[in-house]
Amino acid sequence: MLRVLRIPYSTNVERVALALAHKGIEVEWVDLDPADRTPVREVSGQDLVPVLVEEDGAVVFDSTRILARLEERFPDPPLYPRDPARRAEVEVFLDWFNRVWKRPPNELDAELAKPAPDAELVEELGAELAGSRDVFEALLEGRDHLFGEFSVADCAAFPFLRYAVFDPPEGDEERFHWILTEHLQPLDAHPRLAEWLERMETRPRG
Secondary structure, eight states: OEEEEEOTTOHHHHHHHHHHHHHTOOEEEEEOOTTOOHHHHHHHSSSOSOEEEOTTSOEEESHHHHHHHHHHHOOSSOSSOSSHHHHHHHHHHHHHIIIIITHHHHHHHHHHTSSSOOHHHHHHHHHHHHHTHHHHHHHTTTOSBTTBSOOHHHHHHHHHHGGGTSOOOTTOOOHHHHHHHHHHOOOTTOHHHHHHHHHHHTSOOO
């Protein structure tokens, strides 16, 4: 059986959990202490989760790479569009989300960890993050999901955008999640985004 190393409340782990449920793949979850990444490092040579360990011992880390690997091994039901042009569009979105959209909250997290954060920079990054809601509202015009049918794009974006509607659960003290909550809420002017988040919240997790 496949194994996946995880820690509580991880947005990147939830990406993989959504994909596993969609494909009906059973895995053995290995729960780890967030304060001790030694098991992750021993298996993968780096500290981040999730980490996928395949039956033959092959290791895949980075949630986006894991999603692509699951699609490669278990193509049905698909997570990526079968049409090459539409797949390319989704892959461009994934790259944008990981490289561009995630930059402001990551930089906010780093700035707020400093003894004396730069208030002007915090305001600028917060405004950039809040403004990104317009992109998703537009993508959801006439669609139930970001690219029409449920896809890897929804798996990748939802665990981060969910904080625009849902507060972090009790016990989740990750500053990154509270940053998302502060700058993505409320969604009064983004009804399609709010409805998509409500739909996605009901989807099963692996």
